[in-house]
Amino acid sequence: MNGQTKGSKRFARLAQRPINKDTFIQEWPEVGLIAMDSASDPKPSLKIVDGVIEEMDGKARADFDMIDHFIARHAVDLERSAEAMATPSKELARMLVDIHVPRQEIVQLISGCTPAKVVEVVNHLTVLEMMMALAKMRIRRTPANQAHVTNRKEHPALMAADAAEASLRGFAEIETTVKVARMAPLSAMAILIGSQAGRGGVLTQCAVEEALNLRLAIKGLTTYSETLSVYGTDPAFIDGDDTPWSKAFLASAYASRGIKIRFTSGTGSEVLMGHAQGKSMLYLETRCLMVVKGAGSQGVQNGSISCVALPESLPGGVRAILAENLIATLLGLEVASGNDALASHSDIRKSAKLMLQFIPGTDLVTSGYSAVPREDNLFGGGNFDAEDLDDWNVIQRDMSIDGGIHPVREDDVLRVRERAARAVQAVFQELGFPTITEAEVGAATYAHAGTDMPNRDQVADLAAAERFLQGQQTILEVIQALDAHGYGDIAERVLEMQRQRIIGDYLQPSAIFDDDFRVLSAINDPNDYQGPGTGYRPAGKRWQAIQDLPQAVNPREMVGEAPTPIALRLQSIGPAAQGVDMEVVVALGPAFGEEITTTIGGLSHSDVLREVMAGIAEEGVSARLVRVLATSDCAFIGHEGAKLSGSGVAIGIQSKGTTVIHQRDLEPLNNLELFPQAPALSLDSYRQIGRNAARYAKGKATTPVSVPVDNTVRLRLIVKATLMHLRETKRVVLGALPLELQVTWHEEPL
Structure with missing residues (x-):
């Protein structure tokens, strides 16, 4: 090590990932840097005397701030509050994901809840359950x-x-x-x-x-407006030179001119302004949403909005953002x-x-x-x-x-x-x-x-x-x-x-x-x-x-009806016989060189076959061509060829170019070498495949063919591969015996 600290190359690479440009912090509840469930968040409570809320969420009326007063007067349905506050929060949470409980029943119950009660309900839900609830609400x-x-x-x-x-x-x-x-x-x-x-x-x-x-x-x-911002603490409201009542008045002014109104709020705004009072972002956002409801707005833009990076820096921040969207729906508000x-x-x-x-x-x-x-x-x-x-x-x-x-x-x-x-x-x-x-x-x-x-x-x-x-x-x-x-x-x-x-x-x-x-x-x-x-x-x-994507193509047109002309003719001369000589059988798929004439990588079948046979010949071994009709599976095509081969070694080639070197005494799904990524195969690759097959036939130690690996091939070409294979599979004749082929090369494509 020579006294030098050696770091992990993987960690060095991870450090450069885009995610690590984001900021992540630990919670600091005292200043409001906590997304949900702060120790300073109040517990739900409600006391009503002669139709007036005298206590809400642990705070006496005499201690209400202006937001408490506004919510108490305009956002809590006192006719529903006794039932709503008496219903266990976990039971309300379960109602949200119960498909047998209608949406309107929940809205009516939530209308009687205090901010702390609403937060307590939502705190019981996982992200998945919040999504289920959002779909309903x-x-x-x-x-x-x-x-x-x-x-x-x-x-x-x-x-x-x-x-x-x-x-x-x-x-x-x-x-x-x-x-x-x-x-x-x-x-x-x-x-x-x-x-x-x-x-x-x-x-x-x-x-x-x-x-x-x-x-x-x-x-x-x-024709609409959503610039009416609201906040969850009095000092934040005052910094904006506003009150809940002034916002409600402005909303009425818009509505009187026929303008649709949404308010704007979102987790994180109060702590960003230095006025979170130690409360969680979600609790303060719930107060905002109840102000929106009380002001008579039909909806709200929320989801942290321009503050989004702040809750996202904290544990559970994204969950809190989803929770605020859900709470808005519980209050009957449109949600942007x-x-x-x-x-x-x-x-x-x-x-x-x-x-x-x-x-x-x-x-x-x-x-x-x-x-x-x-x-x-x-x-x-x-x-x-x-x-x-x-x-x-x-x-x-x-x-x-x-x-x-x-x-x-x-x-x-x-x-x-x-x-x-x-x-x-x-x-x-x-x-x-x-x-x-x-x-x-x-x-x-x-x-x-x-x-x-x-x-x-x-x-x-x-x-x-x-x-x-x-x-x-x-x-x-x-x-x-x-x-x-x-x-x-x-x-x-x-x-x-x-x-x-x-x-x-x-x-x-x-x-x-x-x-x-x-x-x-x-x-x-x-x-x-x-x-x-x-x-x-x-x-x-x-x-x-x-579904009408401009880039979506008709699959019937992806593989042309007429095969591309090639400088090759493959003629059947009868059933393929069992070989006895030193040879490599080249077993071709049912459509090779006829119904299909190029590989998925665009190589002409005539060129592919010429290179395979040349590679076999370089090792002093003869090649024999057969066509397998009973299957279109590459492994079984190769294995059928190996069973016929005098050496027990064969090359199987699907029409789309997928290739295998097989041996008679192996199971069909085993092999000597498999080349599943046909688009990565070059003509030189096919020549090397022929050479290796001949070396296996002679019993020589053989270095496997090295082929580049492209992990995007399947992503790009799986549809074309499917269509080519479908075309080849249509040529399958179940139970048919392999056919011996005679090859004729031509100067020009036929």
Whole structure:
């Protein structure tokens, strides 16, 4: 060792893995760095006197903070509380996973629980049980998804094009935000127009300061909002210059304008702000959720959101995030379940976390799938982004799960992207905004990221945005501009969105629109899951859309009907006789050189056979060809040949190229050498196989043929291998005797 410390090479390699770029810490409960079950979390209790809560979770009314007061007045159903608080928490937990207990019965019981009681119930559940409960307790039957659409250049044409693509892909909601707050009117306008260019009924919002957000809504530029943040301790609320009552008032202001509202909360925000008061993240999040319920919001965006790396640094952090999603459903809230902010450097870890919501389904599986590249995402980088869309679609198809989007065709995407960019171009022209050029429209149509776009005069765009915000123009002028320039279909959809604000049906809990502006909500599409054979599962046209991957090919076309011509003719000259001479029998599969003429690796059968026979000849041994008809199995083809061989040694070759060197006295599934990875075999490999077989026949010590190992071969070629083997198996004649073959070589393929 020469005094030097020698470390494990495996540990050195592990240290470089993406997972080890994440931060992991031990619990520190005193400051709130604990995901669940802190010693400082209160025990459930409730005392009611003359219809007033006098004690809640071990705290007397005189000691209530403002959150306690709000929850006590607005979030606990006193008519249900006696039964709910008296029911053992473990019994309530078991009801959650009992398919015989209806969802509504549980919601009614939970409505009478205090925050500590709710936490105690959920603490009894494993992650698997939480997923089972989430599948039952989700309030809308049909799951959906939300997209984030932003770009670092804040380019309106690209914003519209990306929104159109996201809409076409099936996202039910699209959210944007801005680098510069004053740009909000143009960004909100761009995604509203773009979303309706993709299809009708997509809800949009712009995440900015709440007063500005409300002004955008009044102008008609947004149709939902989820920027109303709530916190689980008074100091955290006060730091945000808010109270539960001010949030409730703001929610009412939005609702009065026909704007759908979700609050935002999530584990970790209080400790991040330095105000956790020693409580667990989940307990504080439960207080948040009860504030949301008490404020009358129809739903919540939660799942730690932008704080996600904080609970994930702790033991049980991901379990706590799932628990907060579940608790929201227990309170009857729509859940947009996070999975938006970057959660890990590790793709495995990110995907594992996603599955906790993806598999049981939530109202919105992510509260912001980055429909743009990560570098363009102004929300802090998406957990999944535009480069993961195909992966998402494949996972849906793999599991027969609806994750809220579906595959699309490139031509369709380019069509809606161009139309959206041109529609925004027309609106900018009509309203006197800075010109969007033809070059910008073209770039937006084909762009992947903001770096593909020309730069704009942002000072001029900001001035235009400010004029629109401060002036008399509203969404009506935008609609008129669209109609005047030939975009009547988009104008009608934008106008219909305004009409729906007046009707107000999409203010129902967990409401989204389908393509025809029909509302789907917890009222007319309630979750009816009660075990196998019930609840939502993709079927009919929806399942067809999910499974229709552009890259999925017709298996009938993967192996051509007509074999490729080769410079070889194999003619049967009668039944194969038992050999007596020093020879190596080359036993061919039923379709070799006829129905199939190339290996799975693309090698011509004529070349393969020529090299095998040349290798045998190099050792001074003769080769005899036979065709085995009774089986298509490589081992048995080789063994049949070995039984016929005068030396007792044979080479068996399937038509797809899989090869074996066999010996008469071995069991069929044993062998001298096996070459299962046909794509890894070269012509030189086949020559060496022939040489080795001849050496075995002569009884010489032989070094096995070295063949490269490619562990991705099966992944890439298993379907083709299956189809080739199916074709060969069709040529099998059970009980048929092997045939002697005569080979004729030709200068040109026949």
